[in-house]
Amino acid sequence: xxxxxxxxxxxxxxxxxxxxxxxxxxxxxxxxxxxxxxxxxxxxxxxxxxxxxxxxxxxxxxxxxxxxxxxxxxxxxxxxxxxxxxxxxxxxxxxxxxxxxxxxxxxxxxxxxxxxxxxxxxxxxxxxxxxxxxxxxxxxxxxxxxxxxxxxxxxxxxxxxxxxxxxxxxxxxxxxxxxxxxxxxxxxxxxxxxxxxxxxxxxxxxxxxxxxxxxxxxxxxxxxxxxxxxxxxxxxxxxxxxxxxxxxxxxxxxxxxxxxxxxxxxxxxxxxxxxxxxxxxxxxxxxxxxxxxxx
Amino acid sequence: xxxxxxxxxxxxxxxxxxxxxxxxxxxxxxxxxxxxxxxxxxxxxxxxxxxxxxxxxxxxxxxxxxxxxxxxxxxxxxxxxxxxxxxxxxxxxxxxxxxxxxxxxxxxxxxxxxxxxxxxxxxxxxxxxxxxxxxxxxxxxxxxxxxxxxxxxxxxxxxxxxxxxxxxxxxxxxxxxxxxxxxxxxxxxxxxxxxxxxxxxxxxxxxxxxxxxxxxxxxxxxxxxxxxxxxxxxxxxxxxxxxxxxxxxxxxxxxxxxxxxxxxxxxxxxxxxxxxxxxxxxxxxxxxxxxxxxxxxxxxxxxxx
Numbered sequence: 363x364x365x366x367x368x369x370x371x372x373x374x375x376x377x378x379x380x381x382x383x384x385x386x387x388x389x390x391x392x393x394x395x396x397x398x399x400x401x402x403x404x405x406x407x408x409x410x411x412x413x414x415x416x417x418x419x420x421x422x423x424x425x426x427x428x429x430x431x432x433x434x435x436x437x438x439x440x441x442x443x444x445x446x447x448x449x450x451x452x453x454x455x456x457x458x459x460x461x462x463x464x465x466x467x468x469x470x471x472x473x474x475x476x477x478x479x480x481x482x483x484x485x486x487x488x489x490x491x492x493x494x495x496x497x498x499x500x501x502x503x504x505x506x507x508x509x510x511x512x513x514x515x516x517x518x519x520x521x522x523x524x525x526x527x528x529x530x531x532x533x534x535x536x537x538x539x540x541x542x543x544x545x546x547x548x549x550x551x552x553x554x555x556x557x558x559x560x561x562x563x564x565x566x567x568x569x570x571x572x573x574x575x576x577x578x579x580x581x582x583x584x585x586x587x588x589x590x591x592x593x594x595x596x597x598x599x600x601x602x603x604x605x606x607x608x609x610x611x612x613x614x615x616x617x618x619x620x621x622x623x624x625x626x627x628x629x630x631x632x633x634x635x636x637x638x639x640x641x642x643x644x645x646x647x648x649x650x651x652x653x654x655x656x657x
Numbered sequence: 658x659x660x661x662x663x664x665x666x667x668x669x670x671x672x673x674x675x676x677x678x679x680x681x682x683x684x685x686x687x688x689x690x691x692x693x694x695x696x697x698x699x700x701x702x703x704x705x706x707x708x709x710x711x712x713x714x715x716x717x718x719x720x721x722x723x724x725x726x727x728x729x730x731x732x733x734x735x736x737x738x739x740x741x742x743x744x745x746x747x748x749x750x751x752x753x754x755x756x757x758x759x760x761x762x763x764x765x766x767x768x769x770x771x772x773x774x775x776x777x778x779x780x781x782x783x784x785x786x787x788x789x790x791x792x793x794x795x796x797x798x799x800x801x802x803x804x805x806x807x808x809x810x811x812x813x814x815x816x817x818x819x820x821x822x823x824x825x826x827x828x829x830x831x832x833x834x835x836x837x838x839x840x841x842x843x844x845x846x847x848x849x850x851x852x853x854x855x856x857x858x859x860x861x862x863x864x865x866x867x868x869x870x871x872x873x874x875x876x877x878x879x880x881x882x883x884x885x886x887x888x889x890x891x892x893x894x895x896x897x898x899x900x901x902x903x904x905x906x907x908x909x910x911x912x913x914x915x916x917x918x919x920x921x922x923x924x925x926x927x928x929x930x931x932x933x934x935x936x937x938x939x940x941x942x943x944x945x946x947x948x949x950x951x952x953x954x955x956x957x958x959x960x961x962x
Contacts, residue, residue, distance in 0.1 A: 373805055438881050496672045499892055499945050502898040504934045505679075507922050512683040588799050592904055595801045611802055615908070618805055619813050626809070629802030637797040 384456035388645045394638035402454040410436065411445035414603040415453040418443050419655065422621050425534035428630030438623050446623065449605040450631055456606040457635070460517065460599075461586045463525035469579050471525060472532020477563050477571070479533065480540025483572070491537070497530035520599055524589055532578055536571055543570045573650045591632050607632050659955050669942045676938050680931050681724050699711070733935060734928030738920065743932030747914060752911030753823060754906070758898045760829060761836035762774045770887075773848025774880060780853065788845060793840025800901055804908035805834040821910040836905045840894060847890065851883040858882075889952050892945035899937055 389475040401408055420443040426433050479490040506523030513519045543549065544567065552562050593599040594608030602609060607628040614624025695704060708714045727733060736743045767954075776788040811831060812820035818826050855861060856879055864878045899915075906915035914933060921930035 496668075498898055499941070500672070500935065501896045501941060503903065504918070504937060505899045507903075507918065508680065508683060508930060508934055511922055511925055511927060522770065573837055584797060588797075591799050592801065595799075596903065596907065596919055608799070608801075611799075611805065615805055618809050623804070625805045629799060629805065632799050632802065633794075633797050636799075637793065640793065640797055 382571050388641050391580070391638040391642040391645070394634060395607070395642060398454055398458070398635055398638070401450060401451055404459045405451050405511070409445075409448035409451045411448040413444065413449045413605045416442040416444055422617065424621070425623050427484070432633050437627055438621070440610075440624050441617060441621075446627060447608075449610060450607070450628060453607045453610060453628065454635075455603045456600055456604060457587050457590060457632075460520055460590045460606075462585055463517070463521045463591070464528070465579055465582060465587050468525040468528035469532050469575065472529040473536050473568075473571070473575055475529070476533040476536025477540050477567055480537040481544055481559070481563050481567060487537070490533070493529040494533050494537075497526075498534070502527040503589070506589075507596065507598050510593065511520055515598060515601040516601060520590060520593060523593065523598075524586055527589060528582060528586065532575075535574060535578055539571045539574045540567055543567055546570075577643070577647045577651045580639070584639040585644065587632065587636050587639070658953065662950055665946055665949055669946050672942060673935075673938060677725065677728055677935060680934065681721060686925065733932035736921075736926055736929040736932075738924050738926045738929065743929045744749065744936065746917065746929065747933055747936050750912060750914045750917050753911065754915055757829070757832055757836060757906070757911060757913060758895075758902055761833045762840070762894065762898060764833055765837040765840035765844055768837070769844035770848055770880075770884075772841075773845040774852055774875070774883075776845070776849045777856065779853035780874060785849075788849070792842040792846050795838055798838070799905045800835055800839045801908050802829070802903060803838060807835060808829045810906070823912060832905055832909045832911055835908065836898065836901050838896065838899045839905075842960055844887070844894070847887060848883065851886050852879055855879045855883040885956075886896070889948065892941075892948040896941050897945045899941055 417439075420435065420439050421441055423432070423435050423439040423443075424430050425446075426436050428438075432626075435445050435447070437450065439445055440449070464542075475490055479487045479494075505526050509523045510519055510527070513522070542620040549562060549566055552566050557566070590599060590606070591608030591611070594606045595611075595612045597612070599608055600606045610628040611625045611632075614621065614626075614628070617624050664670065695707060699707075726883065731744055733743050735741065736746050760873045772788050772791075779785055779837075808820040808831065808880045810950050811818045818830050820831065857879065861874060861878050864874045869878075902913060902915035903918045904915070905911070907919045914937065918925065918930070918933050921933055
């Protein structure tokens with residue numbers, strides 16, 4: 363007997379929020395992300411000082427609104443007298459560059475592997491998924507640290523390290539999507555038509571998992587920024603003097619008692635940006651591909 | 658069941674061997690591993706000497722055999738910084754990390770299960786919204802930064818809690834909060850969606866039709882079943898904690914294996930880093946193996962999948 367017609371119970375199961383609510387744009391996220399991108403692109407025009415120029419007489423100046431601060435250094439200076447505001451501005455560049463390259467490489471590798479696993483199936487699929495499972499349960503940040511030490515820190519190393527961390531997440535979700543797509547009629551039709559497997563994957567499957575892929579990319583921007591910041595904090599990110607937010611927090615840690623702004627402000631920047639990207643990602647997911655909500 | 662255990666055991670071993678090979682290869686891909694060990698002002702003679710001492714003047718396959726033999730017998734090289742066998746250094750520090758991770762995990766579970774449950778039961782109300790906000794904020798906050806902010810507020814400004822190193826019970830407060838917060842956000846949302854799913858099943862509806870009280874339905878019928886998928890994630894949670902412990906221990910100068918990992922990176926102590934990574938891998942894989950076996954035992958469907 364179906365219990366679907368059960369009488370109303372004392373717990374009200376509220377309906378999913380209606381689509382109309384979901385289509386409300388996340389304006390706060392848009393604004394933060396736009397500001398971030400503008401700041402990163404036009405960093406040299408926005409920064410008031412050079413991000414790497416040291417000036418020991420000006421060291422550890424507080425932000426302008428605090429006693430002893432001046433408008434010369436709006437957010438104060440660090441232990442080497444470098445302007446914090448300018449370093450934050452250039453740090454945005456580093457975060458976005460790393461995130462962009464890492465997501466593209468990790469995402470595309472995951473996309474390719476997910477499509478092959480899902481489409482080919484059989485033994486290929488089970489082997490690939492074993493590798494994915496092993497990667498997902500393994501603390502991949504250890505591999506990232508190993509890479510940083512053996513290959514030397516730098517943009518290429520950190521992109522490679524983050525690729526190792528994220529590809530499996532993409533592969534697993536994309537594979538699931540492909541399993542659904544490949545049973546559709548147009549794939550069978552393409553096969554009857556004599557299309558090669560490669561062509562079917564590239565021309566017929568890829569466009570149909572694009573929505574999922576875009577949503578995954580967006581949902582992972584925040585994650586990648588945090589990973590980059592954590593690696594930089596651990597001394598395995600972009601090497602100094604190039605300013606990166608994670609490394610700025612690490613540097614500020616030893617001055618936390620006397621100069622709170624050095625660690626607090628870059629950390630707040632990370633949080634704000636990650637928050638904005640995550641909310642944007644959630645919104646995009648609900649709009650393009652609500653089934654992914656469980657991921 | 659036996660076949661399942663053997664198969665999973667073999668899988669873990671394969672992962673471990675691959676990892677060991679990757680570590681071996683990485684040290685050689687980029688040139689000679691001796692260069693990772695030598696100070697920058699080393700002379701040619703020093704280099705030759707070290708090459709001989711480490712056996713790096715031998716052909717690669719001989720080196721690999723020696724390395725694997727060492728790995729099996731528990732000899733993973735000597736830490737440069739501590740001038741002791743790397744494995745020994747690791748085991749000296751391990752209990753400190755286990756204490757931290759254990760408390761953080763227990764705390765995170767104790768906080769996130771009730772919160773997730775409440776959010777599911779009172780879905781769409783202010784409770785759900787607030788817990789949703791906590792989760793969103795928690796995911797966006799880098800844990801190294803949270804740790805520093807906690808130190809600033811509770812150690813420096815208020816002077817209530819110690820900010821670094823081990824000591825009495827108070828020393829555990831800030832590090833475990835930092836490490837646990839890392840988990841609470843995700844775990845809470847997981848419990849919530851899992852409970853929501855269970856609340857929609859027929860056996861919960863049946864329990865309601867039978868006229869059982871809300872408390873019994875929620876605690877006895879819904880929560881118990883909702884926790885099964887959460888338990889299976891224990892392995893993943895553990896891996897997350899091992900990762901999180903690196904950052905947390907660094908912030909709080911906690912003398913555990915996480916901090917050891919950081920030191921190995923900072924001082925470019927390659928033998929130590931390699932040992933730490935392999936040992937951590939063994940622990941994480943072991944925990945995952947146990948969880949999987951337990952799960953297969955509890956739920957026979959897994960065994961035949």
